[in-house]
Amino acid sequence: EIVLTQSPGTLSLSPGERATLSCRASQSVSSTYLAWYQQKAGQAPRLLVYGAATRATGIPGRFSGSGSGTDFTLTISRLEPEDFAVYYCQHYGTSRITFGQGTRLEIK
């Protein structure tokens, strides 16, 4: 089973700042099968990025994904008030789909 570890656990930033979220896999994975989701309190997750770097339909350009092998990054270039939420990475390329434990992005 591939274990995904996200860091930091909590990130405190102000609107307008740049956010960098990390996702590390326990073994090398194909970037084809790495996704990022945003979840707000009381809501279902929302797909942001798939294939490590492709934005999902309707996702603003300030969200970008990158990485390969074991290290992947979600970057939010300039934080908007609605971006403060919990973010999860996901690997979906094996017989057991797994998720990271999440990074909470909070307003500083």
Place this chain on the structure above:
Amino acid sequence: QVQLVQSGAEVKKPGASVKVSCKASGYTLTNYGLNWVRQAPGLRLEWLGWINPGKGNRKYSQKFQDRVTIIRDTSASTVYMELSSLTSEDTAVYYCARGQSRGYNGHDDAFDIWGQGTMVTVSS
């Protein structure tokens, strides 16, 4: 409007089973795979399994394969997930989520549409 609408909250006793439904609207159920994911308090999202509603083939997480059953009723555009032998550790919000690739017969797909979630509480 493309959406997945799930059945309401459930309270079950240990040892019982629960069956949660997920009704698709705004698209043809049989054109996309459908997954089930749960989120227990304080724990990460956990994948339970997948079904191709068109062909009926399924794949279950090894962790749950002895307890989970996913079936579909194409005439009702609905997929069901049943989890048996419940314990308190099964208390969680259960989500259905659509695989994003139309016509793809595989579970290895990102999830683009999610249901609103169904809270399942297991308590004596």
